[in-house]
Amino acid sequence: MAQEKFAVDIVALPEVVAVGLKIDTHFAQAAQGCPALWQAFMPRMHEVSGKAPEEVHGESYGISTDMQEHGAFTYWAALPGDPNNLPAGMQAVRLPKGVYARCRVDSLAKIGEIYTFLYQGWDAARAGYAVNYAAPCFERYDEAYITDGSFALYVPVNKQ
Template identity: 30%
Template sequence: MTLQPIPPARYEEGRLLALAGFADRFGMSDLSGLPLLWQRFAPQIGQVPGQHGRDSYGVCYNPDQQGGFDYLAGVEVSTAGPLPEGFSTLTLAPQHYAVFEHRGSLQGLKATFDGIFLWLAQSGEQQAYAALFERYPAAFDPADPEAVMEIWVPLQRK
């Protein structure tokens, strides 16, 4: 299989985004805990105090030089009210993004990310030191071969 760059679907100016959900630390060498984090969080969707909308977000932030990063599986919240025990919050500042679409089940997500980072290396764009996130529409089904979700890659402004 030859890796192909994936051009962005569009560019967006992101807005302030307040999120609440479950978070944990991962390393690129072992991402097996990500599905488990989502399995723990999924029953909370629609029940989070102050939840705004039905989309969910997977956010990669606080990367280190060894390939480690924090990941939050969460939803947007409009209020900073009390949250149940075990919840984490994260606020994303407005940022310039390249937005990519992933089509199909999550089994192919790694190939999409590989194509995005190949595009980034060839595009002349520079990734900003800011959170990268996945946006899952309310009706997203991770097993659906026709499912569509978005990956928002922060870019440095030129």
């Protein structure tokens, strides 16, 4: 039996409502478009959190929705927020309650590699799951990202 390239665990998560900015992009442009979106969002994070700009840190999300077979998708840079109190130009996105395959990543430089692994290289069936391609996947950035650059990637799965 082949050993997995990255450690994957299965977790159940509650629904999260996040507020932020989004772009429509393509896998071929994601390496430029997604970081540019974060650069636009970071100075405005305090508008979502209600905290002073220097106090905004902790949980944030890079969310991929509406993924198409030809590589197009919508990417969000977002924080947990109130969908009834949207800052100008921002929208709400829901991460559904459900079961996710989680993989901790030690560096943002590995983000493409880990997405490829979870969607194409990880043997979900061996773990008793199937990847749910219709639901959003997301990166979760927390305090560890600030201290050591690590974050977690979550891919929705269904029990087989």
